[in-house]
Amino acid sequence: MNRENTMSGLRIISWAVIVAMVFAGLVLAPRRAAAQAPGMFTVPFSADQTITSTGRGGTPQTITGKVYVGKARTRMDMSTQGGNMAMIINLETKESIMLMIDRKMAMKMSADGLSGMMGGRGMQMKPPVDTSKPFDPTHPCAESTDMTCTVAGNETVNGRECQKWVMTQKSTGKVTTAWIDLKLHYPIKAVSDSGTLELRNVVEGAQPDSLFVVPPDFTVMDPKAMMGGRN
Numbered sequence: 001m002n003r004e005n006t007m008s009g010l011r012i013i014s015w016a017v018i019v020a021m022v023f024a025g026l027v028l029a030p031r032r033a034a035a036q037a038p039g040m041f042t043v044p045f046s047a048d049q050t051i052t053s054t055g056r057g058g059t060p061q062t063i064t065g066k067v068y069v070g071k072a073r074t075r076m077d078m079s080t081q082g083g084n085m086a087m088i089i090n091l092e093t094k095e096s097i098m099l100m101i102d103r104k105m106a107m108k109m110s111a112d113g114l115s116g117m118m119g120g121r122g123m124q125m126k127p128p129v130d131t132s133k134p135f136d137p138t139h140p141c142a143e144s145t146d147m148t149c150t151v152a153g154n155e156t157v158n159g160r161e162c163q164k165w166v167m168t169q170k171s172t173g174k175v176t177t178a179w180i181d182l183k184l185h186y187p188i189k190a191v192s193d194s195g196t197l198e199l200r201n202v203v204e205g206a207q208p209d210s211l212f213v214v215p216p217d218f219t220v221m222d223p224k225a226m227m228g229g230r231n
Contacts, residue, residue, distance in 0.1 A: 043184050044070050047202040051078065053195035067199060069186060073212040077101075088212050097214060106214045107223045146170050155179060157188045158200050 051063040065078035072091035077084070084101040098107045141149035152164040162179035169175075176192040181202075190197040214220060 042071065043204055044206050045184055045186075045202055045204045046207060047199040049076065049078070050198050050200070051195060068207045068211050069184070070207050070212060073207075075211050090212060099214070099218065104215070104218045106218045106220050108214070108220060109223055141167060152177075154182070158198070158202075160184075160188050160202060162188050 046066060046068045049065050049067045051065075053061045053063065061081070063078050063080055065076060067077075068075040073089065075086055075088045077086045079085075083103070086097075086099040086101060088097040088099070090096070094110060096109045098109070100106070141147035146169055148168050148170065150166045150168075152166050155162055155164050157179045161182045163182055165178045165180060167176045167178065174193060176190060178187045178190040180186065181188050184202070184204075186199075187197060188199050188202075
């Protein structure tokens with residue numbers, strides 16, 4: 001997977017990661033222990049995941065994979081046109097890991113590093129809430145002056161009871177609609193003009209610790225080197 005394919009893969013998965021983190025209470029924001037506890041994942045699970053992205057040239061791209069969620073950790077495995085990738089986010093260590101599975105390579109980044117990469121030049125992506133402020137998972141947009149979040153009722157999606165949220169960015173008018181599992185506190189489906197995220201075949205249960213760390217036979221690379229020296 002060359003740099004161009006790596007960046008293409010990141011562009012595709014970044015929207016899905018941000019949507020999941022915003023509504024799960026894991027937007028890499030500082031936490032106040034008592035107030036923020038509901039944002040922790042209390043029901044671990046795995047599921048099949050499909051992401052449909054419009055892509056840079058407007059051509060639809062469909063990416064299939066898996067999502068694994070632990071109490072304070074999440075992992076997205078995806079097959080893109082550039083190869084097989086995984087993104088791991090650990091809330092406890094404030095660290096993210098990108099795995100390039102075919103090449104057995106990994107990049108470790110801090111929470112700030114991941115946020116910066118998603119919002120950097122060429123990615124055209126940034127977290128949709130202010131990550132410098134405390135996060136209330138029951139009101140995802142409460143601390144953002146540029147976002148509004150509105151509850152639009154409850155619906156059953158792919159066999160899961162969900163609460164429907166409509167998130168609007170005031171400055172651009174862009175809208176993301178997400179159906180948040182009432183038990184898992186995780187989006188079962190999300191739709192925006194950037195793409196669609198959908199989970200099926202949810203299986204509740206503890207996930208192996210080995211899923212959320214760099215495999216022992218992988219080489220850990222410098223993120224700046226992998227991104228061609230980009231800051």
